Amino acid sequence: MNSQTDAKVGVFICKCGANINSVVDCENVRGYASQLPGVTFSICNDYLCSPDGLSQMREEIRKSGVTSVVVAACTPRICEKIFRDNIEKAGLNRNMLHITNIREQCSWVHANEPFKATEKAKNLVKMGVSRAKTLVPAEGVDVELKQEVLVIGGGVAGVEAAYKLAELGFKVHLVERKPMLGGNMAAMFTCLLWCHEAPGKPQSLNFRFGTFPACDCSGCTIMPKLNDVITHPNINILLLSEVKEIVGHVGNFRVKVLKKPRYVDEKKCVGCGNCAVVCPVVKKNEYDYGLSERKAIFMPYQQALPRKYVIDKEACLRLKGQECSACLEACEFEAPNFEDHEQEIDLEVGAIIVATGFEPYKPRIHGYLGYQEYDNVITIMELERMLDKAGPTGGIVVRPSDRKIPKKIAFIQCVGSRNRKINAGYCSKVCCMYTMKNAQAIKEVHPETDITVYYIDIRAVGKGVEEFFHRTREDYGVEYTRGRPARIIEDKETKNLIVRAEETLLNKITERMYDLVVLSVSLVPSEGTQELASMLRLRTSPDGFIQEAHTRMKPVETSMEGIFVCGCAQGPKDVPESLAQARAAALEVAVLLSKKVAKAESLNAFIETEKCIGCGLCIDICPYGAPTPVMTESGMKMKITEALCKGCGTCVVSCPAKAIHARQFTDDQIFSEIKAALEAE
Amino acid sequence: MGHAKKEFIISEKERLLEEVPIVDEECDRDFIKAIIEMGGGDVQVCLQCGNCTGVCPVSLKTENKIRNIIKMCQMGLKEKVLSTPWVCATCHRCYEHCPAGMNPAELIVALRHIVVRELGPPPFVVSISNNVANLGQAIEISDKILDLRKKIGLNEKPFDERYRSKAIMDIRTIMRATGYDKLIGIDLGD
Ligand code: SF4
Numbered sequence A: 001m002n003s004q005t006d007a008k009v010g011v012f013i014c015k016c017g018a019n020i021n022s023v024v025d026c027e028n029v030r031g032y033a034s035q036l037p038g039v040t041f042s043i044c045n046d047y048l049c050s051p052d053g054l055s056q057m058r059e060e061i062r063k064s065g066v067t068s069v070v071v072a073a074c075t076p077r078i079c080e081k082i083f084r085d086n087i088e089k090a091g092l093n094r095n096m097l098h099i100t101n102i103r104e105q106c107s108w109v110h111a112n113e114p115f116k117a118t119e120k121a122k123n124l125v126k127m128g129v130s131r132a133k134t135l136v137p138a139e140g141v142d143v144e145l146k147q148e149v150l151v152i153g154g155g156v157a158g159v160e161a162a163y164k165l166a167e168l169g170f171k172v173h174l175v176e177r178k179p180m181l182g183g184n185m186a187a188m189f190t191c192l193l194w195c196h197e198a199p200g201k202p203q204s205l206n207f208r209f210g211t212f213p214a215c216d217c218s219g220c221t222i223m224p225k226l227n228d229v230i231t232h233p234n235i236n237i238l239l240l241s242e243v244k245e246i247v248g249h250v251g252n253f254r255v256k257v258l259k260k261p262r263y264v265d266e267k268k269c270v271g272c273g274n275c276a277v278v279c280p281v282v283k284k285n286e287y288d289y290g291l292s293e294r295k296a297i298f299m300p301y302q303q304a305l306p307r308k309y310v311i312d313k314e315a316c317l318r319l320k321g322q323e324c325s326a327c328l329e330a331c332e333f334e335a336p337n338f339e340d341h342e343q344e345i346d347l348e349v350g351a352i353i354v355a356t357g358f359e360p361y362k363p364r365i366h367g368y369l370g371y372q373e374y375d376n377v378i379t380i381m382e383l384e385r386m387l388d389k390a391g392p393t394g395g396i397v398v399r400p401s402d403r404k405i406p407k408k409i410a411f412i413q414c415v416g417s418r419n420r421k422i423n424a425g426y427c428s429k430v431c432c433m434y435t436m437k438n439a440q441a442i443k444e445v446h447p448e449t450d451i452t453v454y455y456i457d458i459r460a461v462g463k464g465v466e467e468f469f470h471r472t473r474e475d476y477g478v479e480y481t482r483g484r485p486a487r488i489i490e491d492k493e494t495k496n497l498i499v500r501a502e503e504t505l506l507n508k509i510t511e512r513m514y515d516l517v518v519l520s521v522s523l524v525p526s527e528g529t530q531e532l533a534s535m536l537r538l539r540t541s542p543d544g545f546i547q548e549a550h551t552r553m554k555p556v557e558t559s560m561e562g563i564f565v566c567g568c569a570q571g572p573k574d575v576p577e578s579l580a581q582a583r584a585a586a587l588e589v590a591v592l593l594s595k596k597v598a599k600a601e602s603l604n605a606f607i608e609t610e611k612c613i614g615c616g617l618c619i620d621i622c623p624y625g626a627p628t629p630v631m632t633e634s635g636m637k638m639k640i641t642e643a644l645c646k647g648c649g650t651c652v653v654s655c656p657a658k659a660i661h662a663r664q665f666t667d668d669q670i671f672s673e674i675k676a677a678l679e680a681e
Numbered sequence B: 001m002g003h004a005k006k007e008f009i010i011s012e013k014e015r016l017l018e019e020v021p022i023v024d025e026e027c028d029r030d031f032i033k034a035i036i037e038m039g040g041g042d043v044q045v046c047l048q049c050g051n052c053t054g055v056c057p058v059s060l061k062t063e064n065k066i067r068n069i070i071k072m073c074q075m076g077l078k079e080k081v082l083s084t085p086w087v088c089a090t091c092h093r094c095y096e097h098c099p100a101g102m103n104p105a106e107l108i109v110a111l112r113h114i115v116v117r118e119l120g121p122p123p124f125v126v127s128i129s130n131n132v133a134n135l136g137q138a139i140e141i142s143d144k145i146l147d148l149r150k151k152i153g154l155n156e157k158p159f160d161e162r163y164r165s166k167a168i169m170d171i172r173t174i175m176r177a178t179g180y181d182k183l184i185g186i187d188l189g190d
């Protein structure tokens, strides 16, 4: 088809209510457009993207037999898909559409100059019409959607998403770096205080403290879920594993996972622990934040699931080349396996969910408030472990310096949160509440404990949380003092701590003595988040968490199609929120993959094979890894994987042989626009 | 001032102790603009956590709490604030500790600029400035000290006059060039 002469263009101008029409004189633009060569008709509509607007559009296209369409409306970011779908419904090829943005680029930016804005809109429409005449039909490519899903992170969010998808019938690969599932939530096991009869009598019978505000036991709530996941036939759990490489695109990601050796056969080990009894090596247990000791063969903590032991390669005598096989001898099931080795596992999945969670902030890096400088300054996670009846101290809170039960405890809020010197200064959202929960838990066991909470603001929003705050102050008698502590000084002899702060509500500086100081540390992105994000080509927000695609409208999508995010990987949040988001992400994946085959927009670049000189420059330059070399009879040539290509055009300008063309931005199309722009009236 | 007249009867003693409420007329919200102009631009950053006051050596010893000064600036309590800025060692500890990243010490410097420009320099600033211009140091060496130095066999003056006079000339040049002499009202001759 000689597009230049035969083309019949229909122009649709959207008033967007007053959004465009109050500045740009749409009727004027319409009149102007109708005079342009090749234009069959032009019409205005109040809301072109409304059902009425769209059906009028279809009617006009069918009636008039236009070959291409110009839409002058808002940004294609919002409306492109709607209009392409619509012209397709009207019988045109979806590629025969040009969108001219007369809202963001005219009425919004030139709100004070209506005349000039209208002139600009006319020019843009003229350029659009000129380009529309050069458009050629193109088919989007079919992409097969692999019916498997990769979930990265085995915390509460990852586990929930994996479970829901598995229930829907998808095969799910759940990759977790640690030797057990459950993440941070599983380590907050305060409930056992009651289940195992706490020392000091609990005051109320329903005494359970896991997570706020209901204080239900995190263990009791997460364990059944973990068991479901562990036994689910559709879930492939890869522990001690890390994602090493991801290539591909929505529907077809190829993933390399590195599985580190456990040195204990997961199938044989029954978790009896006979091995650990005899193992001669003793080390500090990092899963208890160094509060307890473990052997070289160990279980991270007592309730860890799956209940499989693991050998610490750095610590094990045998693996260091010395004589020892005590564990093997003690094990009835011959589970220890010193020949275990690293494995590389290749997966092919259709979608990915990132649920890498958070890590508690470690104040030492910035050396403040005395953490790891003074024995009796601990973080909240260490306190959580102490409150675990099966934990390092058997459920009793003690001072690390002398293992005595503290009588006066200070909590310091916002450690690492709301601090622009440390990070983006974000609020970690849950610290106010976990402090209340832990203060209440301590008071339940030792009602005589004197607790002060130093805070800047109490941010206790959410269902039942304000009431939870009142309960902490009124029923448990916890004192709240407003002011961020300035310094902590240790009494060298007693190891007591003097906290100096301004009590801002009194305008007085206070220096008060405590036996134990607990830092309510912030939630920071878990280690490796940045690397994973760059591997997946995801954006991160200034706070280091994974950036969702749109803060309000796309809360679990990411900047990459087919990759979703949930839980604390996206930002600090509590358990119900993580769960809700995990389910949302699972639903998005299910919706995406349920189509089995997807059509990718024909945005891609393509290579004229005859012209390609095989230099490979495009390979280096493409941010999406779309060009790949192929061997042909006439030598090495490049090929672009259509489904990977985003049509950014970077390769087009890089090609010295001018062999690459962007389908939506051919020279022909761009020059026609430029020519129209430069044409005299 | 525009605060409501007290209707009920209070004793004379109570009247003396009566705390006068702060009223709208005292809050000059343009004051912040003046502060920003003088280099105290981040005054609105402060979220009133009190950390600065806790570490401030001056706040610990006086009724002047740096956080209060910041709050008063935010409210525009110009008159109240302009009597405070000389009580600060400009040690910048507050800045080191502030989690919001504000620099209260610079705010203090900005306030000093405003005081000097609007109310004139306080006498001690004039006398110190005179000393710097004439002696090259802020505090005069008293005769007593000079005598003492002689008695124990030290040089009469703890510095070399030749270099000192060169330095003083430089200081005076800077004072003239920056208009400091006029601002403070010290006479440098010609
Ligand atoms: S490795 Fe053997 S001894 Fe050790 S916990 Fe497993 S089954 Fe028991």
Ligand code: SF4
Pocket: A278, A279, A280, A281, A296, A297, A311, A315, A316, A317, A318, A319, A324, A325, A326, A327, A328, A336
């Ligand atoms: S072989 Fe290693 S893990 Fe087993 S008992 Fe000896 S040191 Fe412990």
Ligand code: SF4
Pocket: B052, B055, B056, B057, B058, B059, B066, B087, B088, B089, B090, B091, B092, B093, B094, B095, B104, B105, B108
């Ligand atoms: S600079 Fe001034 S306000 Fe800041 S800590 Fe030092 S003395 Fe206090």
Ligand code: SF4
Pocket: B045, B046, B047, B048, B049, B050, B051, B052, B053, B067, B070, B094, B097, B098, B099, B100, B101, B102, B104
């Ligand atoms: S430390 Fe910073 S944020 Fe806190 S009161 Fe002082 S100036 Fe304001």
